[in-house]
Amino acid sequence: MNQTGAPQRFRTRITELFGIRHPILAGGLMWLSDADYVAAVVNAGGMGFITSRSFASVRVFQAELERCAALTGGVPFGVNLSTSRHTDVPLMAYLQAALDQGVRFFETSGRAPADALIAAIHAAGALVIHKVPLLRYGLSAERLGVDAVALVGMECGGHPGVNLDVPAMLGGAIAQERLRLPYAIGGGIGTGRQLLAALALGADAVVIGTRFLAAAEVNAHPAYKQRVIAAGEDDSLVAFAGNQPMGGAWRVMANATARTVRTREAAGLDGFDVFSDLLRGTLSRDGCYRDGDTDSGMLSMGPAACFVDRVAPMSEIIDHIITEAVQCRERIDRLMPALAPA
Ligand SMILES: Cc1cc2nc3c(=O)[nH]c(=O)nc-3n(C[C@H](O)[C@H](O)[C@H](O)COP(=O)(O)O)c2cc1C
Known part of the structure; x- marks a missing residue:
């Protein structure tokens, strides 16, 4: 068809x-x-x-x-x-x-x-x-x-x-x-x-x-959609740039989780155990998309949010x-x- x-x-x-x-x-x-x-x-x-x-x-x-x-x-x-x-x-x-x-x-x-x-x-x-x-x-x-x-x-x-x-x-x-x-x-x-x-x-x-x-x-929760709507072209960030063991670069919404990841990276911390508490898929799936906490989880998003x-x-x-x-x-x-x- x-x-x-x-x-x-x-x-x-x-x-x-x-x-x-x-x-x-x-x-x-x-x-x-x-x-x-x-x-x-x-x-x-x-x-x-x-x-x-x-x-x-x-x-x-x-x-x-x-x-x-x-x-x-x-x-x-x-x-x-x-x-x-x-x-x-x-x-x-x-x-x-x-x-x-x-x-x-x-x-x-x-x-x-x-x-x-x-x-x-x-x-x-x-x-x-x-x-x-x-x-x-x-x-x-x-x-x-x-x-x-x-x-x-x-x-x-x-x-x-x-x-x-x-x-x-x-x-x-x-x-x-x-x-x-x-x-x-x-x-x-x-x-x-x-x-x-x-x-x-x-x-x-x-x-x-x-x-x-x-x-x-x-x-997805209305609060998440509203945060995407509010986002401008400079409201995403890239984490894990150049860090292949962590899955490589990841462009996400610049929320509290993503900023914590970046803070730990800047402190020179490395390895999956250091970030695992922030990377659980349930943080984005349940915490943000289902329940509307837009600071929960790494949320893939690019500057086209503008x-x-x-x-x-x-x-x-x-x-x-x-x-x-x-x-x-x-x-x-x-x-x-x-x-x-x-
Ligand atoms: C929320 C979100 C989740 C994504 N998840 C995947 C995925 O699981 N697999 C994949 O191949 N690409 C994934 N992507 C990438 C998209 O398929 C697409 O390549 C990308 O969004 C295009 O760039 P744009 O976001 O600037 O439009 C994801 C993108 C976003 C925004």
Whole structure:
């Protein structure tokens, strides 16, 4: 079954690959990209990915997949698989559950996906977009046989990996010269102006996380959404920069937990035991997202929070981005005298 709705305004290699109306991918969000969120993105014309790592067992994950399929009325949606060495989740079991459910679109993030993972995805007629923080990892993934690459800049909420120097706009421009595969760029994107710029750079889509955090369909406490809305472009910080044993750089909301992490880092403290009291997933999942204490836990978020102005349905946010991109294109046309009406 295909997406229907408002007319398609931009057709790219990625809209074709995923069968979506708009070149907008909503990257996996730990604890937050559940069935409601992903279905909202898909029903609005983009592609979303349920984060498998958020579910304690394959059975609970399967139930979430079924719920998502019902919410999209059978229109395809995606699943995010973390290939990080910091996760002990049985990846292949989650992959199999998703394939059995009919999922055909996967976003991987973390280490380069193993040959066996890519082979299993392709054997089922499914496809995988691998998310990387630097082009060289994208080129490796291309050689490994993934179908598309998502290249995130240093501004991205979550893990920019070892990339603390290359913003999305620079990475996206370099990628156009070196990558053959279709690619999306992400990091700091929250407007139609940026979508059009991404397409102008050569990208086939954008990957968004932070801009969607206060969408009505995000199952998180209203106090959390209000804090995202209040945040400006300088209200995130990067912890664990250069500290690979701790999972590498992590861009989060600059809340009390994140500042305590940074204070301990500045004091030269190191090792998982030093930070474990601040990194428990339950602090963000239960303390913040469920109960509304926005100082509880490390909360992935980037500077694109500055574009979040209110709680709004996902369809409204996506429609606004597309409308703005079209208007931006018209503005560019007007800047070109040869194209302007006499
Ligand atoms: C709250 C939150 C949780 C995230 N969790 C994950 C995750 O579990 N897996 C993943 O691949 N990316 C994760 N990301 C990254 C997003 O998928 C996406 O790549 C990123 O948000 C894009 O940058 P932006 O935040 O500037 O839009 C997360 C981002 C946020 C904001």
